[in-house]
Amino acid sequence: MKTRLTLKVNGETRDMIVPVQKTLLEVLREDLNLTGTKHGCELGECGTCTVLVDGEPVLSCLVLPIEVQGREIKTVEGMAEAGRLHPLQQAFAELGAAQCGYCTPGILLTAEALLEDNATPSRDEVKEALAGNLCRCTGYTKILDAVELAALRMRGTHA
Amino acid sequence: MKHDKFSVIGRSLPKIDAWAKVTGETKFADDLILPRMAYGKLLRSPHPHALIKRIDTARAKALPGVYAVITGLDLPRVKFGILPVSQDEEALCVDKVRMVGDAVAAVAAVDEETAERAARLIEVEYEPLKSLMSIHDSLANPDVRIHEYGDGPNIHKAVALQFGDVEAAFTGSHLVREDVFFFEGNTHLPMEQHAAVAHWGPDGKLTLWSSTQTPHYVHRLLGKILDVPQAHIRVIAAPVGGGFGGKLDPFAHEIAACRLSQLTGRPVKIALTREEVFYVHRGRHPVLMWIKTGFAADGAITGMHFRSWLDGGAYGSYGVASTFYTGALQTVTYKIPVYKFEGARIFTNKPPCGPKRGHGTPQPRFAVECQIDKAAEQLGLDPADMRRRNLAEPFTKTANHLTVSTMGLGECIDRVVEASGWREKRGKLPPGRGIGIACSSYLTGAGSAIYWNDMPHSGVVLRADRSGLVAVLCGATDIGQGSDSILAYLVAEVLGIEPKDVRVHPADTDLTPVDLGSYSSRVTLMAGNAAIQAATRLRERIFEAVAKKLEVAADALVARDRRVFVEDQEDRGVSFAEAVVLGESMHGVLAFPGSYAPPKRAGKYKGGGVGPSPCYSYSACVVEVDVDVDTGEVKPREIWIAHDVGRALNPLLVEGQVEGSIYMGLGEALMEEQVFRKGVHKAPSMLEYKSPTTLETPEIHTILVETDDPEGPFGAKEAGQGPLLPVIPAVANAVHSAVGVRIDETPISPDKVLRALDLKRQGKPARIGPDKLPLFKFPEARAVESAFGQPAEKITERPFGHQRSFAK
Numbered sequence: 011m012k013t014r015l016t017l018k019v020n021g022e023t024r025d026m027i028v029p030v031q032k033t034l035l036e037v038l039r040e041d042l043n044l045t046g047t048k049h050g051c052e053l054g055e056c057g058t059c060t061v062l063v064d065g066e067p068v069l070s071c072l073v074l075p076i077e078v079q080g081r082e083i084k085t086v087e088g089m090a091e092a093g094r095l096h097p098l099q100q101a102f103a104e105l106g107a108a109q110c111g112y113c114t115p116g117i118l119l120t121a122e123a124l125l126e127d128n129a130t131p132s133r134d135e136v137k138e139a140l141a142g143n144l145c146r147c148t149g150y151t152k153i154l155d156a157v158e159l160a161a162l163r164m165r166g167t168h169a
Numbered sequence: 170m171k172h173d174k175f176s177v178i179g180r181s182l183p184k185i186d187a188w189a190k191v192t193g194e195t196k197f198a199d200d201l202i203l204p205r206m207a208y209g210k211l212l213r214s215p216h217p218h219a220l221i222k223r224i225d226t227a228r229a230k231a232l233p234g235v236y237a238v239i240t241g242l243d244l245p246r247v248k249f250g251i252l253p254v255s256q257d258e259e260a261l262c263v264d265k266v267r268m269v270g271d272a273v274a275a276v277a278a279v280d281e282e283t284a285e286r287a288a289r290l291i292e293v294e295y296e297p298l299k300s301l302m303s304i305h306d307s308l309a310n311p312d313v314r315i316h317e318y319g320d321g322p323n324i325h326k327a328v329a330l331q332f333g334d335v336e337a338a339f340t341g342s343h344l345v346r347e348d349v350f351f352f353e354g355n356t357h358l359p360m361e362q363h364a365a366v367a368h369w370g371p372d373g374k375l376t377l378w379s380s381t382q383t384p385h386y387v388h389r390l391l392g393k394i395l396d397v398p399q400a401h402i403r404v405i406a407a408p409v410g411g412g413f414g415g416k417l418d419p420f421a422h423e424i425a426a427c428r429l430s431q432l433t434g435r436p437v438k439i440a441l442t443r444e445e446v447f448y449v450h451r452g453r454h455p456v457l458m459w460i461k462t463g464f465a466a467d468g469a470i471t472g473m474h475f476r477s478w479l480d481g482g483a484y485g486s487y488g489v490a491s492t493f494y495t496g497a498l499q500t501v502t503y504k505i506p507v508y509k510f511e512g513a514r515i516f517t518n519k520p521p522c523g524p525k526r527g528h529g530t531p532q533p534r535f536a537v538e539c540q541i542d543k544a545a546e547q548l549g550l551d552p553a554d555m556r557r558r559n560l561a562e563p564f565t566k567t568a569n570h571l572t573v574s575t576m577g578l579g580e581c582i583d584r585v586v587e588a589s590g591w592r593e594k595r596g597k598l599p600p601g602r603g604i605g606i607a608c609s610s611y612l613t614g615a616g617s618a619i620y621w622n623d624m625p626h627s628g629v630v631l632r633a634d635r636s637g638l639v640a641v642l643c644g645a646t647d648i649g650q651g652s653d654s655i656l657a658y659l660v661a662e663v664l665g666i667e668p669k670d671v672r673v674h675p676a677d678t679d680l681t682p683v684d685l686g687s688y689s690s691r692v693t694l695m696a697g698n699a700a701i702q703a704a705t706r707l708r709e710r711i712f713e714a715v716a717k718k719l720e721v722a723a724d725a726l727v728a729r730d731r732r733v734f735v736e737d738q739e740d741r742g743v744s745f746a747e748a749v750v751l752g753e754s755m756h757g758v759l760a761f762p763g764s765y766a767p768p769k770r771a772g773k774y775k776g777g778g779v780g781p782s783p784c785y786s787y788s789a790c791v792v793e794v795d796v797d798v799d800t801g802e803v804k805p806r807e808i809w810i811a812h813d814v815g816r817a818l819n820p821l822l823v824e825g826q827v828e829g830s831i832y833m834g835l836g837e838a839l840m841e842e843q844v845f846r847k848g849v850h851k852a853p854s855m856l857e858y859k860s861p862t863t864l865e866t867p868e869i870h871t872i873l874v875e876t877d878d879p880e881g882p883f884g885a886k887e888a889g890q891g892p893l894l895p896v897i898p899a900v901a902n903a904v905h906s907a908v909g910v911r912i913d914e915t916p917i918s919p920d921k922v923l924r925a926l927d928l929k930r931q932g933k934p935a936r937i938g939p940d941k942l943p944l945f946k947f948p949e950a951r952a953v954e955s956a957f958g959q960p961a962e963k964i965t966e967r968p969f970g971h972q973r974s975f976a977k
Contacts, residue, residue, distance in 0.1 A: 029282075045200040046193020048410070050360050051443040055856040058360055086193035095191065103187035106821045109829065110649025111190030112197065112360040112410030137863040144855060146360055146411050147649050149832030150863045152825055 015075050019044065020088030034078060035059045035070035038085060046086040046115050050144065057143030060116035061085050067120045086115035089122065097160040098122055107156035109147035117143045121157045129165055133158065176729060177662040178883050181821035184654040185668055186408070186647065198380040198407040199364035199440045206366070207236050207277040209429050209439035210284035211422060212291050213448070214266035214273055217300035217518035217848025218315070221264055221273060221293065228290040229276060234283040236433040238291065240274045244428055247394045251386060251418045251523075253620055255325070255485025257316055260394070260424035266295070267315055267483035268518050269848045270448030275425035277437050300518040300848055304457065304480050304943055307515045315483060315516040320948070325481050325514040326489045328776055329947045330496070332568040333507030333955035335463075338472030342463030344547060348540045349459050351914040351939045352532035354480065355841035356452035357525050358860055361410020363449065364440035367426035371434070376403045379423050382412040382646050383686030386619065388678045390419040395427055406676035409687075412648035413833070414524035417688050418451050418486055447853035451523030452843055454491055454514075455480040456532040459942055464544050468555035472507040475499060475533060478943055479514040479522070486523035488514045490619075490779050494529025497780030499537055500567035501610040502578065502787070503559035506957045508568040511947040519845050524688060526833055527890050530611065531897060538607035538898030539913060542905065551595065552902065553586050553606050556789075561610075566956040570772030574784045574961060575876035575886070577813030578608055581789035584811040584872045589791040595906070601796050602806075603907025607898035608789045611891030613815075613881065614691030616767045616781030625764035625969060627695035628682025631660065631703040633711070633759040637731070637746030639664060639671045639704075644684035645696040646676045650889050651822045652692040656700045658818055659882055663704035665728030666745050682762065690887030693818065694783055695765045697882030698971060703763030707752075710759060714751035715743055764969035768880070770962075774953045783880040786887045787813040790831075790895035796907040798926055801919030803839055803904055804867075808896070811872040815886030820873060826888040827871045834896030835867075836860045840916050913938025 013030045016023060019042060026041050035052070038044045038061070047070060050058030054072040061070045062084040089096040098118050101107070108114040117140060124131060124139040131139070136157045137150075145153060189195045226238040241263035250256045262271050274291050278284035301307040301315060301323065311322035320327040339345045365379040375397055381387050384406040392399025409416055422439040430437040441449065457478040463471035477495040481488045496510030527534075545552040561567065563576040585606070586592065594604050618626060630642040641660055647653040657671040674680060684696050708728060715733045716723040719741060727736045734742020743751065753759050770781040790810045796803050808831055817823045840859040844851050852858040877884035897915060905911055910925035914937060921937045929935035 031282075039200075043202070044193075045196070045202075048197070048361070049199075050362070051855045053443070053854060053856070055854060056360065090192055095188075099191040102191045103183045106181075106184065106187070106825045108184075108187060108190040109651070109825055110360065110409060110411045111186075111195050112649075114190055115193045118191065141862045141864045144360065144860065144862065146358055146413065146833070146860070147829050148825060149828035149830075149869060150866050151828040151869050152821075154863070 013076065016079055017075060017083060018081065019083045020085060032075065033071050034073040034075045037075045038070060044085050044087055048112050048115060057120065058113050058116045060119050060143065062119050062123055065123060065126055067123045084119065086118060089118060096122065097163045098157065101156040101160040105152050105156040105159060107148060107152040113143060113145045117145065117153060125161055125164060129161065131161060175662060177658045177668060178818050180819065182668060182819055184651045184822065185657050185673065186653060195408050197361055197410050198366060198378055201366045201378055203366065203368060203436040206436040206438055207279065207433055208281040208284050209275055209277045209426055209437045210281065210288045211272040211425060211439065212274040212288040214269060214271040216266055216295050216297050217269050218298040219266050219295035220298060221262060221266065222296050223294040224274060225292040226274060229287040232283065232287045232290060234279040235287045236277045236435065237429050238274065238276050238287065239425065239428055239432065244424065245394055245396060249390055249394050249419065250485050251487055251619065252485060252489055254489055257318065257485050260421040268520050270520055272421040275429060277429040277433050302517060302519065302845065302848065304478050304515045307517050308943055308945060315518060323516045325485060325516050326492050327513040327948055328492060329511040329950035330774065330776060331509040331950040331952050335472040335474045335507050335509045338507045339463045342471045343466040344464040344544060345461065346540055346544055347461045348543065349913065349939050349942065350536040350539065352456045352535050353915050354453050354455035354522060354843040355837050356447060356450055356843045357413035357415030358858065359411030359413060359415055362441045362443055362446050363416060363420060363422065364438065365423045365426045366436055366438045367430040368436040369427065369430040373397065374401045375427055376405065377423060377427060378405045378407050380409050380416055381406050382409060382416045382648055382688060384646060384676050384678055385644055385683045385685055387419050387423060391427060394424065403679040406646040409646060409648040412687060413526045414528060414688065415451055417524055417686065420449060443855060444853045447850050448520050450520035450843065451486050453525040454522040454529065454532065456495060457939055457942065458533060458536040460536045460540055462540060464548065466548065468545065468548055468550045468558050470503055470505050470559050473499060473505050474509040477512040477533065478945065480517055481514040482517055482519045482521035484521035486521045488523065491523065491529040493776050493779035495533050497569065498530050498610055499533060500569050501561060501571055501573055501785050502608055504561055505568055507955050509950060511950065513945060513947065518848055526830065527611065527893050528689065531837065531894050534609050534894040535898045535915065538895065539901050542902040553582055553591055556608050557582050562958065564961040566959040566961060568955040568957040569780065570777060570956045571780050572770050572961045574880060575815060575878040576787060577874045577876040578787035578789060580874050581787055581811035581813055582608065584874065585789045585791045585809045588870060588872060589793065589809040591791055601798060601907055603796065603903045603905065604791060604793045605899045605902030605906055606791050607895035607902060609891055609894030610785045610787050611887060611894060612689050612782035613694045613784045613786060613887040614767060614782055615689035616770055617778040618685055625699065625766050627684040627699045627765045629696065629699040629703045629763040630682055631707055631761050631763065633707055633749045635750055635753060637670060637749055639666065641671060641673045641700060642681045643673065643696050643700065644676055644681040645692045646687045648687045650826060652687065652696065654822065655693050655697055655818055659697050659700045660704045663701055664708055664745065666731050690890045693885055693887065694881055695767065697885065698765040699763035701763065701882055702971060703761045706761040707759060710756050711748045711752040714755040715748050718751055765971055766968045768964050774951060784815065784878040784886050786891040788892045788895050790899045792896065792899040792903045794900065794903040794907055796904055796922060798908060801922035803900065803917055803922060805835060805900065807868050807870065809870045810892055811874055812888060812892050813874040813876050813886065814888045815878040815881045816875050816884035817873045818883060818885050823873055823888045824871045827892045828869050830890065830892035831869050831896055832861060832866050834893040837915060838897040838900040838917055840918065842916055910935040
């Protein structure tokens, strides 16, 4: 059985007809070709497939797209504006916070949501916010450093 | 780390692919979508050990949307395996399954869901056999055979080597300790599940894109087991989303995708589920170890006898190498004048173990370092001082004929002792808090290929374009460690350009010279040396042309800041792009090869090929922990590590490798375990298979020590595996320091700590660990003279014109 869907992804409105059982993750990757969103378990355990819905991190492998119609969905492809990297992306690249890079999109979006809510997070608050995102390469150290650097730079810009 | 001599080396630069990775543009294997692509699925055995009596695919084939269904009968009946000595796998089992998760059939369909439904419609009739779930089971039931080959019933490999008379050494020792340890198996858990896309073109040529760490070995294998000449097969390694050794074997899904593509005339993708990845495994072997060591009163090691029993799982994989590795590197860290090693790998009906970060060496390192801690306590010595007293000598040979070159472990120990406040803290911390130390060494690349040959282990072709761009073609595979970036830095350094002016084209068997793969910490050294050689050859030709134009001698020129000019006269020169044009005008196309093969240092005894390496890295690690005596929980507070990396080509990337190693070591020390109940994985999900999150990972202090190794590219040694090794015993030793209990078995989980604390309260020996050893007779040890203390041989002749890249 298929259903008609209208999703707003990265500021663009997209219409599609997809099987009802497809998850948001599958629709993003397979129907919208937004392959920047990765899958690590498809059971809601690893955080890899995190996207933002109205600014809040959600696990796209557990969400049915019909639930998020009419809401603002943001994937990693939507983070850079007009080719200008988000400060988090810039900091992750500069500090070596992405090794294999597979968990990176989910972590970037989770961190973006954190910094929207809390412009001056402590290291413990960053750890807490990212505790649901597994990374096997970095030992998290450079990820935490990069979030802190981005937060610092974003405060600089906004001030 | 910045060195005046260098312009790129030593700088903390972003990786060349960092921008693609932070924008989601990196195309991993499962991100490839080709027109008309079909989706494949494997049907896997639910039985740990069974005969296959019948497979009926009719219902699956009849399902609308199904393009093809295959069994092992649709593949050539050729067994394969990564090592030439262990050809024991089938992509799709025909007669017998040996583990839950063995593939028996494969489907290609219009989409993944249809493929999955079709796979469920395949009828397989099994006749279950007695399954063997442990080393004990497999040795106790020689009448039940998992394989028909090996060194005895269910014994894949049994080895015994003796380098000098250990019994005589023990007789004269002040202290002789015998200890038993168990290291539990665990798995790589890469964030990316394996995926492969095969396209068998209408011209009869096959292309496979795969998340593999070793496209060359996959290429060789496909040539062996498919009905197509290897010359018509192209293997491209997609960027790998985490490997850690888990993507080093050829896999059933790769082979099935190729055959399904041939039959359907469509590209076929097979992406594994997370559960399948747990069963595919090839991770850390569970190893039971017995170690007997003699010590002098001052703590000097007089001799060591080491025995290991490896639970290999259902197939050979890299297991023969793993077995030798459990005995190979003990001697590289500390002076061990005489040494005996006996090891056996036993088949069981569980997913096969293989290489995981540190391949076969974290287990013995755990045993050795915990035993030294116990000996230091008995001898009344500071464990840091005792280790320092035992350091292997640089530029000498070990008892088992390995050659130690540069050796920075002494400095590593001093630096972590200083940074951690070891002297102030040891024995003076509040109750429940403890501090432990351990050391290690690791290969910078295996000295032998997995198949014997005289060809390079790594090759590079470098092409300079008239625009000034330099293209690097190299078979190396970037698995996140940054190997593409390292090649760009090295080439940029030699040519005086920026890494941005270099484009790296990796891991494509049609286009790139062979690099053996991303394993054994070999790529920076081997591909790096090949890249330096190619770049040096290019530079010579360019200099020749520029020298003619400027009417100076070629050796008066330097390349720096994207220019080629007369040294100390920057205005007398040309831009790099102009230099390329001059070079191409004089010589024709500017394309140059570079090749590297490690020094041939294999000891002249059977098994001597496992352990030699161009050089070894060294690490010393101090861990401070809190142990909760009510819950048994061990919380690392801080970790200090000093790592002898030879030279940090990019300190940022080296730190990243060290931090990642520490993290993975902590997971193995405290929580990770790959365990089975009746052949079924107890925790095949990321929630149940516990691994550290941000909350469990403490602050890590990384200190890089540089020793400028003569064999390394600009002096560099490995960084990606060695730093994992000392973490696990350092944690165990810190737990003992905190609460006075010995946990001689990984992981050091709360239940074990609580049981040990109970024993302590009852006044019993406060130790948790194995006490029984298998009844097993090792073969007669082959006696080889100890080479301990002999000077390292001077290397005079090198293949392929390799020269030392940088002299101090």
